[in-house]
Every structure is written in structure tokens, then in C-alpha cells.
Amino acid sequence: xxxxxxxxxxxxxxxxxxxxxxxxxxxxxxxxxxxxxxxxxxxxxxxxxxxxxxxxxxxxxxxxxxxxxxxxxxxxxxxxxxxxxxxxxxxxxxxxxxxxxxxxxxxxxxxxxxxxxxxxxxxxxxxxxxxxxxxxxxxxxxxxxxxxxxxxxxxxxxxxxxxxxxxxxxxxxxxxxxxxxxxxxxxxxxxxxxxxxxxxxxxxxxxxxxxxxxxxxxxxxxxxx
Amino acid sequence: xxxxxxxxxxxxxxxxxxxxxxxxxxxxxxxxxxxxxxxxxxxxxxxxxxxxxxxxxxxxxxxxxxxxxxxxxxxxxxxxxxxxxxxxxxxxxxxxxxxxxxxxxxxxxxxxxxxxxxxxxxxxxxxxxxxxxxxxxxxxxxxxxxxxxxxxxxxxxxxxxxxxxxxxxxxxxxxxxxxxxxxxxxxxxxxxxxxxxxxxxxxxxxxxxxxxxxxxxxxxxxxxxxxxxxx
Numbered sequence: 001x002x003x004x005x006x007x008x009x010x011x012x013x014x015x016x017x018x019x020x021x022x023x024x025x026x027x028x029x030x031x032x033x034x035x036x037x038x039x040x041x042x043x044x045x046x047x048x049x050x051x052x053x054x055x056x057x058x059x060x061x062x063x064x065x066x067x068x069x070x071x072x073x074x075x076x077x078x079x080x081x082x083x084x085x086x087x088x089x090x091x092x093x094x095x096x097x098x099x100x101x102x103x104x105x106x107x108x109x110x111x112x113x114x115x116x117x118x119x120x121x122x123x124x125x126x127x128x129x130x131x132x133x134x135x136x137x138x139x140x141x142x143x144x145x146x147x148x149x150x151x152x153x154x155x156x157x158x159x160x161x162x163x164x165x166x167x168x169x170x171x172x173x174x175x176x177x178x179x180x181x182x183x184x185x186x187x188x189x190x191x192x193x194x195x196x197x198x199x200x201x202x203x204x205x206x207x208x209x210x211x212x213x214x215x216x217x218x219x220x221x222x223x224x225x
Numbered sequence: 226x227x228x229x230x231x232x233x234x235x236x237x238x239x240x241x242x243x244x245x246x247x248x249x250x251x252x253x254x255x256x257x258x259x260x261x262x263x264x265x266x267x268x269x270x271x272x273x274x275x276x277x278x279x280x281x282x283x284x285x286x287x288x289x290x291x292x293x294x295x296x297x298x299x300x301x302x303x304x305x306x307x308x309x310x311x312x313x314x315x316x317x318x319x320x321x322x323x324x325x326x327x328x329x330x331x332x333x334x335x336x337x338x339x340x341x342x343x344x345x346x347x348x349x350x351x352x353x354x355x356x357x358x359x360x361x362x363x364x365x366x367x368x369x370x371x372x373x374x375x376x377x378x379x380x381x382x383x384x385x386x387x388x389x390x391x392x393x394x395x396x397x398x399x400x401x402x403x404x405x406x407x408x409x410x411x412x413x414x415x416x417x418x419x420x421x422x423x424x425x426x427x428x429x430x431x432x433x434x435x436x437x438x439x440x441x442x443x444x445x446x447x448x449x450x451x452x453x454x455x456x
Contacts, residue, residue, distance in 0.1 A: 049328065049361055063320045065327055075316040091291045091300040098293050099277065101331075132277060 004029040005057040007043050009036055010201055011209045013158035014066040015054045020154050021070055023195045025077040067097060070151050082151045096137045096144065097155045103129045110174070111166055112217050119172070127174050130159075134183040142189055149193055159183075160190045161200055162210075169210045232257035233285040235271060237264055238434055239442045241334075242294040243282040245391035249298055251428050252382055253305050295330065298384055311384040325365055326385050332358050334392060340403065341443070342450035352405055356412065363413040375419040379426065390423045395433050402443040 006022065006029050008015030022029050034043055034053050046055045046062035055062050056069045058076070063069050074082050084090045110126040113119035137152070138144055144152035159175065164187065167173050177184040190196055234250065234257050236243030250257050262271050262281050274283045274290040283290050284297045286304070291297050302311040312319050336358055339351035367373075369385070377386055396408045410417045423429050433439070 049365065058317070061317055063317070063324070065324055068320050068323045068327065071323060072316050072320040075319065087300055087303040088286075088289055088291070090303070091296050094296045094299065095277075095291070095293050098296060102278070136277060 003059065005032060006030070007032045007034050007046065007053050007055040007057070009034050009053045011206060012053060013162045016157060016199065017066045017154050018054045018056060018069050018073070019199050020157065020195055021073045021082060023199060024080050024082065025073060026079070027073070027077055067155070070154065074151065082154070093150065093152050096152050099133070099137070100155050111214060112221060113170070114218060123172060123174060127179065130175060130180055130183055134180050138182055138186055140182065143186065149190065153190060157190065157196065160187045165203065165206050165210055168207060169214060231287060233260060235260045235262050235274060235283040235285070236281050237262055239439060240281060241391035244432055245294055245387045246282045246284060246297050248387050248391065248428060248432055249301050249311060252309055252379055253301065253307060255305055295326065298387065308380050309382045311387070321368065322383060322385050326388050328362065328365065329385070329388050329392065333362070337392065340405070341447050343454070344451060355407055359413050359416060363416050366415055366419060370415060370419070373415060375422040377422045377426065379428070382426070386423060390429055393420060394424055394429055395439060396420070398436060398439050399443060402440055402447065
């Protein structure tokens with residue numbers, strides 16, 4: 001069996017998407033922690049286009065971009081399927097995964113917002129995105145994948161953990177039971193799934209890291225103005 | 226045609242996202258009804274079919290709507306498994322196609338929009354980014370055309386071909402409207418050969434709107450964007 005390696009970063013939600021998928025599928029892999037301020041030669045060789053993690057290397061062949069990696073994992077290890085087999089249902093799952101990509105800039109705007117009208121607008125815009133997700137993607141299901149998690153849940157893991165920590169850093173709650181009851185319940189349910197619970201960054205480290213990253217981006221954006 | 230296997234594509238004649246789906250259906254020989262949507266004055270039916278983004282393209286198959294062009298293309302390939310297969314069978318090769326399709330979709334299109342909708346320094350930077358990214362693409366597609374000679378026909382055309390063609394097949398009209406050279410044969414010879422091969426296909430040729438119509442809408446989009454950014 002060809003070997004599997006994952007180049008990742010401890011704080012990255014994209015890295016964790018791949019970890020969760022590999023764990024659910026029971027795939028043995030070697031994890032290589034990358035120092036993003038000092039990227040390894042291998043990483044630069046495996047992902048010359050973006051020079052980013054995660055990169056999955058299977059039998060020496062590299063795959064970059066977390067969503068591309070997830071589809072690869074699903075197709076290569078079909079046990080414990082993470083996408084519906086019906087083409088229409090599969091298309092719906094992919095649609096919602098792409099929704100996350102389309103709305104990433106709305107998330108980012110909230111993440112770097114510092115206060116006043118800008119922040120209020122960013123919060124409202126983001127809340128609207130979450131409402132669509134709750135209403136039309138999740139509905140009354142326990143998970144986006146139904147009774148068990150699938151690639152859609154895995155893609156939105158960033159909400160369950162990273163976003164919750166972001167709320168603490170910014171000091172504003174958006175994803176709450178009063179405004180988003182079903183999505184809030186999804187967060188609880190998702191974080192209780194054993195594979196997720198056992199594979200999540202340390203929350204103290206995460207908070208500290210998010211604070212630093214946010215500061216850096218805010219300072220950089222002010223410089224660019 | 227009964228409801229069984231009925232295919233309707235809601236699109237817009239100048240949209241590359243719509244065009245690529247049209248091409249996929251035509252290359253696969255899938256009969257479909259085309260509905261031209263007015264994006265300035267969206268019909269309630271469109272808003273019902275795609276309530277999340279309110280955009281075209283939307284493919285309706287057996288009464289069920291699917292939005293997002295790349296999602297639609299994968300759906301088409303999985304539902305109508307005749308030639309041309311839009312994605313290879315091998316998972317690693319599929320990953321490579323998806324990677325580069327994502328590059329065109331997220332990197333090139335965004336930069337092209339910047340070049341179209343801005344001027345001055347912002348546009349200049351956009352053009353530099355565009356040229357740089359096309360250089361990256363030039364390197365990247367070598368794995369798809371190892372002998373340096375893209376031979377595309379109606380049996381082997383794929384996802385990346387359709388996505389790239391939908392955006393760049395009419396590059397000359399774009400360059401004319403912008404007054405800027407983007408596709409430079411000296412800098413990106415393989416990309417140029419690829420475009421030439423794509424543009425030789427009858428279905429691709431027929432899919433490009435008439436010169437004057439396309440030039441007019443590009444001019445309009447650019448002027449509109451410049452007006453609203455200076456407002």
C-alpha cells in the first residue's frame with residue numbers, strides 16, 4: 001500500500017479538514033508539521049503554485065487545495081462514504097461546499113473588523129450567510145450529511161471551532177442559540193463527534209494564535225490604505 | 226419531451242459560466258432547452274431556482290435545479306457518462322484537473338475582472354498579476370500536454386478545456402476593448418497552442434457570440450464599473 005503523508009499546520013482549519021477525512025476513512029498517514037514562516041523544501045516542491053498547506057502526498061504524488069484533497073480521499077478510499085452516491089444529492093453537497101468558498105470574503109471582513117459601522121455591517125452580512133446555511137443547507141437535519149457527518153460538515157468545521165474562537169477574540173457573538181438555534185445545535189453535535197473531538201487544536205493556543213494573526217492582518221491593511 | 230430526462234439550462238449569452246455548461250451539453254450531445262435570462266431584471270422563476278445566489282447558470286434536470294457552473298459540470302459528467310468524459314477516471318488525474326480548474330476559476334477570473342473593471346495603477350497591477358498567473362498556467366498545463374502539442378477534439382475535451390475556453394476563447398475581443406495585450410505567444414506559447422486547438426472546434430467557434438455584440442457588452446461592463454467606483 002502506497003504511503004500517505006500530510007503536510008499541515010496545527011492552527012489551520014484547512015489542514016484539519018484533511019485530517020478528519022483521513023481519520024474517518026481509517027487511512028494511516030504520516031503528519032508533517034510545517035513552519036509557515038520557514039516552509040520546507042518539500043512543501044515548495046509539492047505545491048509550487050500556492051506554496052501552502054495542506055498538501056497530501058500519496059505514493060509520492062502531491063495534491064494541494066483542501067477541497068480537491070477531500071474529493072481525492074473520497075474517491076481513493078470509498079469506505080465510509082463522505083458524499084451521497086446519488087448524483088443530484090452529490091451536486092447539492094458540492095453546492096454547499098462551494099458556498100463556503102464564495103462567502104469566505106464575508107467571513108474575512110468580519111474577522112478583521114475593528115469597530116463602528118464597518119464592524120456592524122460585517123456582522124450583519126456574516127449573520128445573513130449563516131442564516132442561509134442554517135435554513136437551506138442544514139434545515140432540520142442533525143448534520144449537513146444527515147445522521148452522520150460528511151464532506152459538507154467537514155468543510156464547515158471552521159465554523160464550529162475556529163469561528164467560535166474568533167467570536168471570543170473579537171468580543172462579538174454571532175452564532176448563538178437565540179439567532180441561529182439549529183446551526184448552534186449543529187456546532188454542539190459536530191464537536192461531539194469522536195473523530196472531531198479527538199482531532200482539534202488546543203483552544204488556549206488557538207485563541208492566542210488567532211489574536212496574533214488578526215492583529216497582523218489589521219496592521220497590514222492599515223498600512224495598505 | 227416529457228418530464229423524464231428533460232434538461233433546461235437557464236443562462237446568459239455573454240456569461241462564461243453559462244457558456245461552459247452549454248458547451249458541455251452540446252459536446253455530450255444532450256438535448257436541452259435553453260432559457261435566456263435577463264440579469265438586470267431577474268425573473269421570479271430564476272430567483273426560485275437559485276434562491277441562494279440568484280445567478281445563472283442553473284441546470285434543471287427532471288425538474289430539479291442545480292446551480293454553480295463547476296458543480297453542474299461534474300453533475301453532467303456523472304449523469305451522462307458518454308464521451309467526452311469531462312474528468313479522467315483515475316483519482317489522481319481527476320485531482321490535477323480539479324486543481325487547475327480551480328486555479329482558472331479563482332485566480333485568473335478574479336484578476337481578469339480587476340483588469341476589466343479598474344484603471345490606472347490598480348489596473349496596471351492587475352495586468353502584471355494576470356501575466357504572472359498565465360505564466361504559472363503555462364508551466365502547469367505541461368503535465369496535460371507532455372509533448373507540447375495540445376490535440377483537443379470532441380472526444381477528449383474536458384473540464385479544464387471547457388472552463389478555460391469559456392473565459393479566454395474570445396481573448397482578442399477582450400484585448401481590443403481593453404487596449405491591452407494579455408495573451409502573448411512569446412511568453413505563453415503552450416497556452417496559445419491550447420487556445421488555438423480549442424478555437425478550431427466547431428462547437429467552440431459557434432459558441433463565441435458575434436464580435437460587435439460581445440465588444441459592446443464588455444465596453445458597457447467596463448464603463449459601468451469605472452463609473453460606480455469613481456462615484
